Amino acid sequence: MSTETTQTKTRIEYDDTPVRQFMIASIFWGIIGMLVGVVIATQLGVWQANFNTSWLTFGRLRPLHTNAVIFAFVGNMMFAGVYYSTQRLVKARIASKLLSRIHFWGWQLIIVAAAITLPLGLTRGKEYAELIWPINIAVALIWVVFAVNFFWTLARRNEPTLYVAIWFYIATIITVAMLYIVNHLSIPTSWTHSYPIFGGVQDALVQWWYGHNAVAFFLTTPILGIMYYFLPKAAERPVYSYRLSIVHFWSLVFIYIWAGPHHLLNTSLPVWLQSLGMIFSLMLWAPSWGGMLNGLLTLRGAWHKVRTDPVLKFFVASVTFYGMATFEGPLMSIRSVNALSHYTDWGIAHVHGGGLGWNGFMAAGMFYWLAPRLWKRPLHSPAAANMHFWLGTVGILIYMASMYVSGITQGLMLGATKEGGTVLAYPNFIEAVTSKKMLMHIRALGGLMYLVGFVMLAWNIWKTASGAEVVNGSTEVYVPEKTARMGLGGGFVNAPVIYTTLLIVFAAGWGVLPGTGSAFCIFGLITTAAIMSMSIEFSKAGWNDWYERLLANAVPFTALTTIAVFIGGLVQIIPTVMVNTGSSVEGMRQIPYTPLELAGRDIYIREGCYNCHSQQIRTLVGDVLRYGEYSKLGESIYDHPYQWGSKRIGPDLAREGGKYPHSWHYFHMRDPRQISPGSTMPDYPWLFTDKTDTAALPNKIAVQRKIGVPYGPMTDVEIQQACDTQAAGIAAELKTAGAEVPPEREIVALIAYLQKLGKAEKVSQQTASNPQSAIPNPQ
Amino acid sequence: MTEPAKQPNDTPLDDTLRPHIYDGIQEYDKRLPRWWLLTLYGAMVFAVAYWGYYHAYEIGTPPAKALEAEMAESAAIAAKKAGEITDELLWKMSHDEQVLSAGKATFDTTCAVCHKPDMTGLIGPNLVDNQWIHGGKPMDSLKTITEGVLAKGMPPWGPVLGKQKIAEVVAYIMAHHHPGEEIIIVPGWTPPAGVVPPPPAQ
Numbered sequence: 001m002s003t004e005t006t007q008t009k010t011r012i013e014y015d016d017t018p019v020r021q022f023m024i025a026s027i028f029w030g031i032i033g034m035l036v037g038v039v040i041a042t043q044l045g046v047w048q049a050n051f052n053t054s055w056l057t058f059g060r061l062r063p064l065h066t067n068a069v070i071f072a073f074v075g076n077m078m079f080a081g082v083y084y085s086t087q088r089l090v091k092a093r094i095a096s097k098l099l100s101r102i103h104f105w106g107w108q109l110i111i112v113a114a115a116i117t118l119p120l121g122l123t124r125g126k127e128y129a130e131l132i133w134p135i136n137i138a139v140a141l142i143w144v145v146f147a148v149n150f151f152w153t154l155a156r157r158n159e160p161t162l163y164v165a166i167w168f169y170i171a172t173i174i175t176v177a178m179l180y181i182v183n184h185l186s187i188p189t190s191w192t193h194s195y196p197i198f199g200g201v202q203d204a205l206v207q208w209w210y211g212h213n214a215v216a217f218f219l220t221t222p223i224l225g226i227m228y229y230f231l232p233k234a235a236e237r238p239v240y241s242y243r244l245s246i247v248h249f250w251s252l253v254f255i256y257i258w259a260g261p262h263h264l265l266n267t268s269l270p271v272w273l274q275s276l277g278m279i280f281s282l283m284l285w286a287p288s289w290g291g292m293l294n295g296l297l298t299l300r301g302a303w304h305k306v307r308t309d310p311v312l313k314f315f316v317a318s319v320t321f322y323g324m325a326t327f328e329g330p331l332m333s334i335r336s337v338n339a340l341s342h343y344t345d346w347g348i349a350h351v352h353g354g355g356l357g358w359n360g361f362m363a364a365g366m367f368y369w370l371a372p373r374l375w376k377r378p379l380h381s382p383a384a385a386n387m388h389f390w391l392g393t394v395g396i397l398i399y400m401a402s403m404y405v406s407g408i409t410q411g412l413m414l415g416a417t418k419e420g421g422t423v424l425a426y427p428n429f430i431e432a433v434t435s436k437k438m439l440m441h442i443r444a445l446g447g448l449m450y451l452v453g454f455v456m457l458a459w460n461i462w463k464t465a466s467g468a469e470v471v472n473g474s475t476e477v478y479v480p481e482k483t484a485r486m487g488l489g490g491g492f493v494n495a496p497v498i499y500t501t502l503l504i505v506f507a508a509g510w511g512v513l514p515g516t517g518s519a520f521c522i523f524g525l526i527t528t529a530a531i532m533s534m535s536i537e538f539s540k541a542g543w544n545d546w547y548e549r550l551l552a553n554a555v556p557f558t559a560l561t562t563i564a565v566f567i568g569g570l571v572q573i574i575p576t577v578m579v580n581t582g583s584s585v586e587g588m589r590q591i592p593y594t595p596l597e598l599a600g601r602d603i604y605i606r607e608g609c610y611n612c613h614s615q616q617i618r619t620l621v622g623d624v625l626r627y628g629e630y631s632k633l634g635e636s637i638y639d640h641p642y643q644w645g646s647k648r649i650g651p652d653l654a655r656e657g658g659k660y661p662h663s664w665h666y667f668h669m670r671d672p673r674q675i676s677p678g679s680t681m682p683d684y685p686w687l688f689t690d691k692t693d694t695a696a697l698p699n700k701i702a703v704q705r706k707i708g709v710p711y712g713p714m715t716d717v718e719i720q721q722a723c724d725t726q727a728a729g730i731a732a733e734l735k736t737a738g739a740e741v742p743p744e745r746e747i748v749a750l751i752a753y754l755q756k757l758g759k760a761e762k763v764s765q766q767t768a769s770n771p772q773s774a775i776p777n778p779q
Numbered sequence: 780m781t782e783p784a785k786q787p788n789d790t791p792l793d794d795t796l797r798p799h800i801y802d803g804i805q806e807y808d809k810r811l812p813r814w815w816l817l818t819l820y821g822a823m824v825f826a827v828a829y830w831g832y833y834h835a836y837e838i839g840t841p842p843a844k845a846l847e848a849e850m851a852e853s854a855a856i857a858a859k860k861a862g863e864i865t866d867e868l869l870w871k872m873s874h875d876e877q878v879l880s881a882g883k884a885t886f887d888t889t890c891a892v893c894h895k896p897d898m899t900g901l902i903g904p905n906l907v908d909n910q911w912i913h914g915g916k917p918m919d920s921l922k923t924i925t926e927g928v929l930a931k932g933m934p935p936w937g938p939v940l941g942k943q944k945i946a947e948v949v950a951y952i953m954a955h956h957h958p959g960e961e962i963i964i965v966p967g968w969t970p971p972a973g974v975v976p977p978p979p980a981q
Binding site: 085088089091159161163229232233238239240241242243244245247251266271272274275278279280282283285286287289290293297330335417419420421422423424427428475510511518619620621624625626628630658659660661662663664667674675676677736737738 | 794796797799801802803804805806807808809810811812815816818819822823825826829830833834835841842843845846849850852853854856857888889892893902929930931932934938939940941943944969970
């Protein structure tokens with residue numbers, strides 16, 4: 001405890017138990033997550049690897065893979081790194097042993113719950129946000145425990161000012177909490193099922209604001225913080241540039257949050273949002289490379305160590321992959337490049353450069369560096385660590401090369417037209433699937449090599465730790481005098497903050513205001529910039545002093561970071577949520593689902609169909625020729641959750657309804673290869689034996705009504721009757737086509753849903769503003 | 780060899796360190812690399828210009844409008860290219876070996892899943908008997924394939940395959956028929972029992 005007396009020398013023993021726990025957990029879950037990755041990679045080349053078993057199909061395992069590697073592997077690694085470095089950087093033991101233990105065991109329980117529920121098909125149907133609502137609440141609570149423990153430790157610090165790693169940790173904790181809560185707002189229909197409160201385009205926007213920034217603030221900022229501690233420690237060299245740290249930190253956290261809509265380019269998302277997503281992604285290039293530069297240039301004078309030290313090898317490769325991925329990201333955000341790259345394996349190559357390269361290698365370097373310090377014994381085998389490095393690097397390169405070839409091939413084939421742009425060059429989607437089969441095998445091989453390398457790490461650390469003495473670090477500090485605090489007001493009312501705020505306000509005003517307002521904002525922008533540049537000239541030292549004072553004041557620092565990450569979300573989400581629902585539908589409005597179709601839709605979500613099929617026809621010639629008229633804003637407004645998807649392993653389904661007879665879907669779901677030779681889609685035999693859960697429908701429809709879907713009043717009996725009638729009709733039609741199935745089976749509900757896809761009514765501007773009267777009771 | 784190694788301009792030794800030390804970590808305060816600053820400012824300038832071009836001053840064409848223009852253009856090309864196709868021409872084509880092999884290739888990859896490779900019908904109707912649902916003349920088939928019959932699950936193949944390929948497919952189908960053959964119009968198609976595999980056991 002810090003005391004009021006000045007210059008007392010105290011000895012602090014750090015609490016490294018949570019570091020050890022999180023590190024072991026990260027390695028364990030890392031192996032599981034990567035193993036699932038290898039399995040699903042294999043399934044894309046060999047459909048039999050789905051084993052005709054519901055809980056082993058690609059659609060259910062792919063969410064398990066993504067959640068496991070993001071939240072279990074990198075999550076645990078991040079906590080280990082944060083707990084280790086924060087204690088040392090602020091010269092204080094972790095505030096609460098109890099909170100650390102709750103944090104650790106709570107997080108592991110969440111992971112176990114995820115590993116059980118996802119294969120069972122319990123899902124929210126949104127990427128990287130699949131976990132069901134009770135687990136969401138647990139995640140939020142454990143995150144708060146982490147936050148309290150972290151900020152409490154900062155409050156008890158014996159080091160007055162905050163090092164750059166701590167800035168990144170603060171940004172992480174605040175932003176992840178904000179993103180996670182907003183994207184998981186849902187209303188439960190049962191203990192295991194809920195509908196998100198946002199639908200259609202709103203849900204798409206919120207989802208990618210979250211999804212993109214999960215990459216930013218879960219996979220990037222904490223790892224940058226870890227880089228800023230462990231890399232200079234391992235290299236024993238000073239960090240390259242303090243002022244680069246400042247510039248790239250603030251520009252990174254401010255700009256990152258705006259870039260989400262680049263996942264929705266050429267879709268029915270309003271164009272102004274698409275443009276913001278694109279231009280902010282381009283502006284993100286330099287701030288990201290600031291981190292890479294500060295990492296790589298810190299090695300000046302230490303490059304000779306890279307040759308022998310596996311830890312530095314991993315760090316250098318990791319930061320290099322970070323630089324490649326953050327160059328590629330802005331590139332893929334350019335509208336025309338995105339038209340080719342989106343929905344293809346190019347995206348998969350990109351994220352694995354970041355995931356396997358940046359995250360995975362940073363984790364490996366950190367673990368190899370930590371193990372001897374946590375267990376007081378030298379690393380068992382540096383040779384094996386070097387071997388791991390080369391195996392992993394070659395694995396990543398094989399993986400990425402095959403996926404680039406596959407992605408670009410697929411993008412070019414599916415977009416290609418001939419005869420003056422009037423016909424598709426490759427009319428059958430399956431051609432793009434069969435042409436990349438070999439590449440899928442090569443990719444699985446690359447992933448397997450990476451996994452083998454990681455298992456070597458587990459073995460190496462196990463040999464280092466088993467039987468070794470467990471040690472906690474310690475240090476001696478002089479408890480500093482209480483310095484004058486800045487206070488929240490002092491954090492805001494000062495030149496740098498005021499100038500920055502004015503610049504942002506004027507820039508935004510120029511962008512959106514018409515006529516004179518716009519001109520006034522340009523004037524304001526120039527004036528502010530002029531005054532600011534003069535005051536920089538006159539008081540560079542003043543600005544520097546101000547920032548140094550800010551660094552000694554954690555509360556104002558956190559408040560400013562919070563504001564910086566809030567702005568982008570507010571500007572993009574508030575107008576979309578306020579404007580859309582009623583009137584802005586672009587002339588087409590979705591016809592709400594009947595009860596049976598809704599039940600079918602929940603089966604579609606349960607099976608994770610969105611992992612392979614998009615439901616969004618982009619404003620591109622290839623898309624329109626292949627799938628029909630491009631998707632309009634109003635055509636998915638009642639979709640909670642939206643199912644636009646992000647990948648086309650199979651074709652788009654936005655206008656699937658009515659394209660084929662019921663029997664086509666019946667035979668296709670039973671054996672896709674009977675209808676579509678060469679298909680890699682799994683068989684779905686259980687849909688033909690399991691009964692549709694119609695008992696849950698009254699609750700589901702009540703919730704749908706609450707979140708704005710215009711369902712008329714219906715009693716439970718009426719709902720059941722509506723289901724029975726529609727199912728009987730479909731079953732009868734199937735029977736005439738020689739496909740006999742009892743009407744209460746799931747396949748019937750799923751066919752009902754698939755045949756509804758793309759059904760919308762034309763609306764005029766007048767009727768559009770009043771959906772309640774325009775839409776009859778869907779019964 | 781005898782010359783002493785040249786000191787690089789950028790020796791770490793010359794740099795001044797900031798006074799603060801965090802757990803042994805020190806920091807230089809090097810200037811921001813100029814090329815890095817240029818990329819930062821360049822991206823900002825581009826962002827402003829892009830926003831001005833497409834949004835603030837609305838000079839650029841929005842993507843949906845651009846797409847519609849592009850589609851209209853290709854529709855014009857298609858209209859220009861489309862020569863007169865007649866029953867007579869299609870019958871003639873049905874004897875051309877080259878046309879038939881092209882038609883067969885398209886049929887096998889696109890049509891055979893529903894109509895069976897031998898055209899005797901599965902999900903979709905038999906095409907070699909003399910019963911027809913939407914007319915049995917070559918031009919009737921051309922229309923059915925091009926526009927589809929959505930109510931019965933026949934997709935419109937016009938935008939996907941294009942005129943040329945559809946004409947080849949019609950020729951391939953008509954190779955199984957001859958001009959003046961009897962045409963019986965029937966209301967729909969029922970697959971014969973035993974053609975469709977039975978559903979799985981409960």
